Amino acid sequence: MQTVIQYSRFGGPDVLEVAEHPDPTPGDGKVLVDVKAAGVNPIDWKLRQGIRPSAPIETPRRLGSDASGVIAQLGPGVEGWSVGDEVVVRGASGAYASELVASASKLVRKPHNVPFDQAAAIGVPAGTAYQAVKSLRAGEGDVLLIHGASGAVGQAAIQFARDRGATVVGTASARNLERIRELGAIALEYGDGLVERVRAAVPQGVDYVLDIAGTDAALQASFDLVADRSHIGTVVAGAKAAELGIHAWSGGSPVPLTEQQEEWRTEGVDVALAGLSDGTFQVEIGAEYPLSQAAEAHRVGQAGEVRGKIILIP
Numbered sequence: 001m002q003t004v005i006q007y008s009r010f011g012g013p014d015v016l017e018v019a020e021h022p023d024p025t026p027g028d029g030k031v032l033v034d035v036k037a038a039g040v041n042p043i044d045w046k047l048r049q050g051i052r053p054s055a056p057i058e059t060p061r062r063l064g065s066d067a068s069g070v071i072a073q074l075g076p077g078v079e080g081w082s083v084g085d086e087v088v089v090r091g092a093s094g095a096y097a098s099e100l101v102a103s104a105s106k107l108v109r110k111p112h113n114v115p116f117d118q119a120a121a122i123g124v125p126a127g128t129a130y131q132a133v134k135s136l137r138a139g140e141g142d143v144l145l146i147h148g149a150s151g152a153v154g155q156a157a158i159q160f161a162r163d164r165g166a167t168v169v170g171t172a173s174a175r176n177l178e179r180i181r182e183l184g185a186i187a188l189e190y191g192d193g194l195v196e197r198v199r200a201a202v203p204q205g206v207d208y209v210l211d212i213a214g215t216d217a218a219l220q221a222s223f224d225l226v227a228d229r230s231h232i233g234t235v236v237a238g239a240k241a242a243e244l245g246i247h248a249w250s251g252g253s254p255v256p257l258t259e260q261q262e263e264w265r266t267e268g269v270d271v272a273l274a275g276l277s278d279g280t281f282q283v284e285i286g287a288e289y290p291l292s293q294a295a296e297a298h299r300v301g302q303a304g305e306v307r308g309k310i311i312l313i314p
Contacts, residue, residue: 130268
């Protein structure tokens with residue numbers, strides 16, 4: 001039997017339930033993956049709680065888009081893959097599961113030296129961060145300010161921006177500043193006086209801002225520091241981006257990603273995976289929970305009790 005996490009109504013973490021289903025069979029162009037790890041992303045609890053609009057729930061709904069595992073079965077027409085191959089699954093549906101049926105087009109070969117938990121941690125964070133940094137065009141000689149830099153997306157964005165030659169300033173709570181410094185960014189505590197602290201840290205000024213916090217304070221600080229709002233982008237406050245005159249990439253934005261932006265998100269996972277393999281990219285695993293404790297994983301993640309990536313282990 002296949003074990004899955006599902007919910008039948010919107011609400012808090014307690015609406016998540018463990019369910020058993022008959023083992024799935026992959027159809028044309030699909031594979032069955034024995035899941036070794038699944039990544040928990042903020043979009044998961046936003047959908048579960050109904051914060052992010054979605055269709056009415058008519059049948060139990062599953063969660064999760066990022067996973068890693070081993071191919072257990074090939075569906076008809078699948079080429080280039082074999083049973084036993086270790087893979088990363090990105091953009092899946094229902095990754096909180098012991099077995100997962102996914103399109104072969106969503107698979108990436110996992111290097112043997114990359115642990116399954118780290119491989120499951122990069123899909124949404126690395127893809128989002130890479131696309132946002134590329135879209136802003138922050139590069140050699142530029143200063144990029146990242147609000148909310150200590151989370152999984154922020155940590156990835158620091159690394160991608162520094163690889164492009166940018167100076168990065170990252171904001172976070174006091175307890176998370178050291179992690180930002182470890183990744184090579186200037187770390188500043190958010191809160192009153194942030195604009196003055198940024199100006200003191202980078203007297204040459206800020207060229208671009210990536211908002212991963214979504215707070216009014218973070219957005220106002222961005223406007224105080226950068227006059228050209230086309231140099232400001234958000235991945236969390238998309239619903240109000242148009243009225244503010246800033247870029248938004250998902251995060252509740254009604255404007256879909258462009259084909260180029262989708263390609264960058266795919267490319268970002270490849271770049272991160274290669275970096276994990278050769279030691280040039282880091283992923284911080286904040287906590288791991290058994291699949292059966294998905295509700296607790298959501299609770300601590302939503303409460304901000306864990307820095308870095310939360311992983312579920314079937």
